Amino acid sequence: MRCAVVRACGMWWLLGLLMGSAGSSFAAEPAASYGYIPLSDGTQLRYSLYLPPGAGPFPATLVYSGYNAGNNPYDISFANIGERLIERGIAVIGVSLRGTGCSQGTWRPFDLRWGPDGAEVVEWIAQQPWNDGRVAAAGVSFPAILALATAVQRPPALRAVLPMVPLGELYRDVAYPGGIFNLTFATAWTFMQKVGTPFSLFETLQGDTRCGTAIPLQNDPRHITVVEAAQIPYADSDERYERFLSPELFARISVPVLGQVAWQDEQLGSRAWHAFERLDPSRTWMVGVNGAHGTIVNSARFRELAVAFLDHFLHGGQPQDFAAPRLQIWKGMSTADYEPAVVELYDRWPLEPETLTLYAQPDGSLRFEPPSAARMFSYLYPLPAPSTLTLILVPNPTQLTYLLPVIPGGSVALTTPTLDQDLRILGPASLDVWISTPASDVDLQVSLVEVRPDGREMFVQRGWLRASHRALDAVRSTPRLPVHTHRQADVQALTPGAITPLRIEIMPVAHTFHAGSALRVYVEAPLGFSGFRQLALNPLPTTVSVHVGPQTPTRLVFGRAPQPVSIPVRADGLPACDRTENQPCRSSPEPIPEGNLQVPAAEDEGRGGGALASIGLVLAVLLRRRRLLCVQ
Incomplete structure (x- = not known):
């Protein structure tokens, strides 16, 4: 009887993933709290935490950001996924990186300490009584970049990474595309690095006196983003261009990754595709879509996949048991509902066209x-x-x-x-x-x-x-x-x-x-x-x-x-x-x-490497995955 239920549930999960999915059936109210995480150098990072109902301990998804994660764990665009994670018994914690929001420290764009700081945060989470020792890092744009920089450090408690529309390398992707200074990006980041600042008054009124004292010390006139970026015009002008993130550094990531790029991403571009190709193929799943920066979170289909991925690996699942297609290409994504007209599936990553x-x-x-x-x-x-x-x-x-x-x-x-x-x-x-x-x-x-x-x-x-x-x-x-x-x-x-x-x-x-x-x-x-x-x-x-x-x-x-x-x-x-x-x-x-x-005429498809022989292969593998297909 249980086997029959699993099969039916698995079929509907697949159809929901590929053809569209309904919203969640209930809304769980999380328990909210905040505090500060002490780093090894004495810097205190502000965090905000949502815990699922129940006694715990819970696995956790980290949204580590330079915007406002320390005041809101869903940050700018993670709410649609975060709410579903709470329903699955997964905590969501937002952390503001040093020099932003209410966190202590000085802002320096793409500081080489951001990755090691993230690794310390992961290990701090794993030591808390409400956490079961399992942590994932996820987010859109800035949090996606920081999730990858953290994963490069290989913190032991990290179980998976969900980076949506990140960059792959700083110089070529955004700072100087083709060697030409990206004036808009650098100028905008000069202002966006202080997105969390207006919240200091609100947090102070709520009783957090640390926030108001941290913000005046965050700014250093030597590190105004647009000024600093204009002064380092070559790939060898500053060590951050190679050491912050690069395709070579992606190869160090040893946990499962569900990566996503938007081809027409007007902010960070799609060159992270090259860096994702350096990941371990046995632990990598990719989604490429037409569209703009960050709009993927508007898709119910992608949210279903993202939540299934995090749920699987935060509850002890193994890569060989997560049988989603290795590569999905979404074409004809509409402005009406941010869903594709066609989904193209491959059973291999990376492809060699x-x-x-x-x-x-x-x-x-x-x-x-x-x-x-x-x-x-x-x-x-x-x-x-x-x-x-x-x-x-x-x-x-x-x-x-x-x-x-x-x-x-x-x-x-x-x-x-x-x-x-x-x-x-x-x-x-x-x-x-x-x-x-x-x-x-x-x-x-x-x-x-x-x-x-x-x-x-x-x-x-x-x-x-x-x-x-x-x-x-x-x-x-x-x-x-x-x-x-x-x-x-x-x-x-x-x-x-x-x-x-x-x-x-x-x-x-x-x-x-x-x-x-x-x-x-x-x-x-x-x-x-x-x-x-x-x-x-x-x-x-x-x-x-x-x-x-x-x-x-x-x-x-x-x-x-x-x-x-x-x-x-x-x-x-x-x-x-x-x-x-x-x-x-x-x-x-x-x-x-x-x-x-x-x-x-196309060359031999087998040599091209990666087309699924039939959708039946996907069905057969998915039906073996009980935890992912059905809520236990």
Whole structure:
């Protein structure tokens, strides 16, 4: 009888995860308290705690943040998950890192002490009488970054990590994308680092006199984020760029991880994908979605997966028994309810996509065969690409101000003919472009778009490069991923008028270019906002020429995903252009080349590594997992 119940419950859990899930059936009232955690150097970190009803002890999920976790354990966007954890008998504790909120200490952006502090916090939690010795770290954005920095330290009590939309490395992801100063990010963090400060009055009125005394000592004029970031412009300018978080450091994480990235993340980007690839595959599950920074917590489907993951590992579950698909790609996530149109499943992480190359042709088209003749295309720099005046002209500032008209002469567009079949791209891409200019340096932006049959083009992804930062890390670079050194000694000005090859990284993305559509790349200047990202570009006007031909093979090198198991979620299919989360559409300013482009046949899917043979495999494995499938 019990076996039958488990099977039925397991089937509904799977269907709920993939097809949608209902809200919780009851709301448990947690017991709230607060206090201070003493660190080994004497610093006291403010915490806030929610305990489930009952006697305990309980496992705990840590939300460790620079915003307001010490005053609210759900912090900015963890409430929808945190409430469900309380129902599962899991405590939620929020901790404000040093120099923020009501915590003691001095703020220094991306301080190398944050990770070791987090490890001390984990071990302090494990020693409390209300905790059973098991702790997970979780959160969105800032708490996700700190969860990973803590996990790198390998505190013994840590059991799992749930990082949603983190960064993977500081310099390339947010501080200097492509070697260009990210002015908006640094400026905004100057203010956001003090989000918890207004709560000091409230906390003082509630009887916490420590909070009011800690805040005046938190600020050091030497560590104003925007000023400090502007003074360290190279990857070797400051040790934090390599030692705070990096793909190499991810390899130290030894606990199960459910990672998540948003391809069009307008704040931290999607490059954490590369770092997640360094994790132990037997302990890693990944979800990649289209959309904006942090909106994943609006999805009931993702919350169900997140709660199941934390519940499993905080109650003693083993990795081999958590049988969710290793990789889920959500496509067509809608602005209406933040749920996808299609979920693509793979049983392996990481994937190794098949590498394909599209070559620029003298007629401005992109095709799979190398060009037989040469030509030059030019644009004026820096005419604005359609990415300016975000807050004024576009209601949603994450939409990259993509709806502005494309100014003629401000970019070079390279476009495939209409595709004869769907083309699923996955991961990073490299635009290997040959340029010349009378200037000694220019900043380049590459925009990848899908030109649809209705004449509108949908935003897919972007990448950037300051030409003087073109030196490559030969060890880390691959045909699809150019990794630039960004070291001061490697900076090299352009020779005016000389034709120079550059490799521009396009951030990781998963997108299906549908049959009947075309793929297009723009080469332009990064003038204006890409959502939250305003780069401080080289402002000197000039002309930039893009060269194509047998000796100057400008080309797009990208990955094609293996065949997945595709689960349709929406009966009405993909959402309309204006309903797709963070992938806006605009009228196409350029025609599509005549004819059709025959997409090459895919290589052997087994060698590509990772497509599930059938959904039955998922069902069979899931039905073996009693604790995850049913509430005991």
